[in-house]
Amino acid sequence: MIQMKDKILVVYFTRSGTSEKIALELNKHYKCIIDKIEVNDKLGGVYGYLRAAYQGKNRIQSSSIDVKNNPGEYYLTIIVTPLWAGNMSSPVRAYINKYKNDINSYGLIITHKGGSYEKAVKDTEEILQKKALFTKAFKEKHIDAGKIDIMDLLKFSH
Numbered sequence: 001m002i003q004m005k006d007k008i009l010v011v012y013f014t015r016s017g018t019s020e021k022i023a024l025e026l027n028k029h030y031k032c033i034i035d036k037i038e039v040n041d042k043l044g045g046v047y048g049y050l051r052a053a054y055q056g057k058n059r060i061q062s063s064s065i066d067v068k069n070n071p072g073e074y075y076l077t078i079i080v081t082p083l084w085a086g087n088m089s090s091p092v093r094a095y096i097n098k099y100k101n102d103i104n105s106y107g108l109i110i111t112h113k114g115g116s117y118e119k120a121v122k123d124t125e126e127i128l129q130k131k132a133l134f135t136k137a138f139k140e141k142h143i144d145a146g147k148i149d150i151m152d153l154l155k156f157s158h
């Protein structure tokens with residue numbers, strides 16, 4: 001059971017704002033710090049889309065990422081990633097590789113358009129060498145329509 005006093009870090013990457021909505025929603029309901037992964041790679045526009053698709057498909061991690069917090073200082077890290085060509089996004093792949101020895105327990109949230117996301121879950125577990133406390137996938141159209149319920153993700157004891 002996660003205690004209220006325990007610190008939670010929500011780390012996310014977003015290319016078009018959908019995953020960020022999840023992070024903001026978590027921030028609204030839970031006591032947590034949210035941290036956006038910044039990258040140098042240009043991922044906007046048509047060429048950016050193609051780069052993202054190529055990196056996702058080939059499981060390539062971003063060459064350089066920037067975040068504000070170290071997950072080692074948090075009991076739980078909630079990782080939020082968009083699905084790219086059936087895989088986690090390359091900035092999130094870089095993040096979990098970089099911090100794999102610092103991440104304590106973690107939860108994984110995937111945003112997607114309806115495709116299968118099992119590979120993203122499997123890769124995350126392999127890199128982090130442990131299972132997620134919870135795994136959840138949300139469809140973009142449900143997020144955009146405000147039809148998501150994150151209240152069942154974490155059960156706090158008071």
Ligand SMILES: Cc1cc2nc3c(=O)[nH]c(=O)nc-3n(C[C@H](O)[C@H](O)[C@H](O)COP(=O)(O)O)c2cc1C
Binds near residue numbers: 020
């Ligand atoms: C390069 C790329 C590849 C994608 N591949 C998939 C996919 O394989 N399956 C799927 O369901 N959605 C796919 N999507 C849709 C995104 O996962 C979805 O729109 C996500 O919610 C976007 O999150 P963001 O706005 O935080 O970047 C892809 C999007 C991009 C940009």
